[in-house]
Amino acid sequence: MRSVKILVAAGAASLLSSAVFAADMAIAPPPMQYAPAPIEDFGGWYLRGDIGFSNESVKNVLDTNSAAYNNVAVSQTSGFGSAGIYGGGVGYRFNNWFRADFTGQYRGNANFTGLDVITGTGPFAGFVGTDSYTATKSELLFLANAYADLGTWWCITPFIGAGVGTARVSIANFTDTGDFINGGVQNHSFNYASQASQWNFAWALHAGLAYKVSPGLTLELAYSYVDLGKGMTGPTSSFDQVTNTTHAPFSYNNITSSDVTLGLRWELNAPPVYAPPLVRKG
Numbered sequence: 001m002r003s004v005k006i007l008v009a010a011g012a013a014s015l016l017s018s019a020v021f022a023a024d025m026a027i028a029p030p031p032m033q034y035a036p037a038p039i040e041d042f043g044g045w046y047l048r049g050d051i052g053f054s055n056e057s058v059k060n061v062l063d064t065n066s067a068a069y070n071n072v073a074v075s076q077t078s079g080f081g082s083a084g085i086y087g088g089g090v091g092y093r094f095n096n097w098f099r100a101d102f103t104g105q106y107r108g109n110a111n112f113t114g115l116d117v118i119t120g121t122g123p124f125a126g127f128v129g130t131d132s133y134t135a136t137k138s139e140l141l142f143l144a145n146a147y148a149d150l151g152t153w154w155c156i157t158p159f160i161g162a163g164v165g166t167a168r169v170s171i172a173n174f175t176d177t178g179d180f181i182n183g184g185v186q187n188h189s190f191n192y193a194s195q196a197s198q199w200n201f202a203w204a205l206h207a208g209l210a211y212k213v214s215p216g217l218t219l220e221l222a223y224s225y226v227d228l229g230k231g232m233t234g235p236t237s238s239f240d241q242v243t244n245t246t247h248a249p250f251s252y253n254n255i256t257s258s259d260v261t262l263g264l265r266w267e268l269n270a271p272p273v274y275a276p277p278l279v280r281k282g
Contacts, residue, residue, distance in 0.1 A: 043094045044269040046101075050087040050220075052261030054107055056080040056228075059254035061114050061133060064232075065247060071124045078114030080137065083107060085259060091145075093267075100146045103163070107139040107257075109172075118180065129180020137252070139228060140168040143204055157210040167202035169231035170195060171252060176236065193233035193249060200229025210265075220263040228255040 060076055063069070085108070091101025112135040120127030147161035176191035208222030231252035238245055 043092065044267055046091050046093060046099075046268060047266045048089045048091060048101060048103070048220075048263055050085070050089075050103075050105075050222075050261045050263035052085040052222075052259055053082050054080075054085055054110065054257045054259050055082055056110055056137075056255060056257040058112075058252050058256075061250055061252050063247075064249055064251050071120060071122045072127065073119045073121055075117045076114060078112065078133070081111040083110035083138070085261060087141075087261070087263075091265075096152075097149050098147070099149065100144070103141075103143050103145060105139075105141040107141060109136045109138045111136055112252075120182075124182075126184070127180065127182045129178060129182075132177045133175070133250075135174040135233070136172050137231060137255075138170050138172075141202060141226070141228070142166055143202065145204070145206065147206065149210070152212070155212045157212070159206075159208055159210060161206035163204040163206065165202050167200050167228040168197055169200060169228055169252070169255060170197040171231045171233045174233045174236070174250065176250070189238060191236045191238045191247070193236045196232050196234040196249065198230070198232045202229060203227050216267040218265040218267075220261075220265065222261050222263065224257075224259040224261065226257045226259060228257065231255060 057080065058078055061078055085105055087103055087105035089101045089103030091099055093099040112133065114133035116131040116133075118127070118129050118131065143163035143165035145161050145163035147159050150158045150160070171193075172195035174191075174193040176189075178187075178189035178191075180187055180189075204224050204226040206222055206224045208220055211219045213219055233249045233251075235249050236247045238247055
């Protein structure tokens with residue numbers, strides 16, 4: 001009996017010493033956890049390059065000699081072919097929501113065709129005919145633009161913007177071929193003009209999607225509505241079967257365009273890619 005008591009007492013003493021030793025041991029720290037990288041409202045300079053195509057229209061093409069339209073009614077249809085757009089610029093992103101840039105574009109030659117159907121009125125009631133126009137048009141466009149970036153989802157950022165600036169509109173290769181009947185007699189005419197250029201106030205509205213390829217490179221798909229002002233031909237020269245005379249130029253009034261462009265933005269001081277600190281064991 002005494003031996004059993006001794007064994008019980010020895011076991012209790014062993015358990016007590018183990019508990020005291022465990023209490024003296026240091027508690028292991030919890031596993032290290034990394035906080036996510038903070039989202040910085042980062043700004044900086046960037047360069048951009050763009051290519052695309054234009055889809056232009058014109059309100060009307062008129063002889064600047066208003067007397068040419070006395071006693072006639074004119075119905076006109078006209079249009080431009082598509083042309084290439086090549087541009088570049090420099091800008092500054094102030095934060096994740098607002099940026100601005102200055103851009104320059106060369107807008108390539110767009111072919112123009114137009115047709116006037118002319119009917120005489122009053123003393124010219126017996127006059128009917130058509131005028132067929134051809135020409136080419138190109139522009140230089142310089143804009144100061146501001147954009148609002150509307151948040152980012154899956155690396156895609158929709159944006160809207162607006163710009164103001166100036167456009168140099170050049171009209172070249174202008175011809176005007178006329179076929180008309182006056183008093184029962186059919187006649188033909190031919191007008192042509194030299195190239196001329198004109199600077200105008202221009203403005204634009206932008207909308208599009210931006211995709212961040214990397215911290216320093218963004219791809220843009222954009223639509224722009226651009227008002228380019230008007231264009232002017234040089235003085236016209238006419239050959240009416242017998243005479244060759246000089247007349248007033250023609251005016252291309254209210255030229256607008258719906259542009260689609262694909263562009264790249266290069267951040268010159270992009271934020272560094274976040275990496276967790278190196279942890280050594282032991």
